[in-house]
Amino acid sequence: MTTLEFSYSLDKASGSLKPFALRLTKDVDDAKDLLQDTILKAFSNKEKFAEGTNLKAWLYTIMRNTFITNYQRAARRGTFVDTTENHFYLNSGKETIENGAFGSFALRDIRIAIDRLDDSHKVPFEMFFRGFKYHEIAEELQIPIGTVKNRIHIARKQLKESLEVYMHKN
Template sequence: MSELQPSVELARDDIVKLIPALRAFARTFCRDPVDADDLVQETLVKALANLDKFEPGTRLKSWLFTIMRNTFYTRVKISSREVPGLENCASDSLRLDATQEWSARAREVEVAFSKLGDQYREILTLVVVLGESYETAAEICDCAIGTVKSRLNRARRQLLLELGEEI
């Protein structure tokens, strides 16, 4: 048991270092920062509880991202059966956005991004925002590299169309 202890400690330290990347990836699934933080926390709890199942020599980041992705989709499946309240609650529309041009454009991009399908948002975030390789993204999304490339291409085109940019 003592020979397993140092690798577990190293893995825990590496997990802590990956928390910022997990938070960024969680934001692709959850628009609300609090929900994203909850997803990160749930992912970390599951990862630490199952650390003995992590295979040394494989990418810890990919393993954690896969746990997060599966956790999110499980949540979606469960929440589709439970309807806690109205979708368009009046209290959600009581905020005022900044009037600066950059803020307006950022909002346009955010709206266009939110209109993308889950698979496209996920790929864009992994490859463009987080800088993951096609191979890593394919591993995380459990699909072929060609699928990653085509989803990324479609996502970029759809974003440009939504933003009224020329293709």
């Protein structure tokens, strides 16, 4: 495979990698960085790619391994070794004590916002929140699965709007 063909194949496959990166990182910027690292590693190791092998699977493996490596590196950076006799491993970080009042207000406001939802949206949302799968909710409420997904989406959107005050907590 020529460099141009390999580059074209990478570009084509990168579209399916974006959602996987977002699922791993849970952050759009981190997902973009992970995707960029994956493409860079794939391109710099293209001679290791065996033609006839599934390129997407190869890229997913690179991405997963890169994510794990980065995660472990970040965890090690936040850990130090205590050199006393007991040799404890401790996570370093800021020592803070938070006032629980903010959490109490937030929980109360979340409950109020959920209670304000229309029952047709509240019931599927609460079931999903408790761990029910979409198909289980659809069976229980005897409505189509698409309707369940739509109602949960609308409930989330309404909650996000009514709880906007908590979006920018520092």
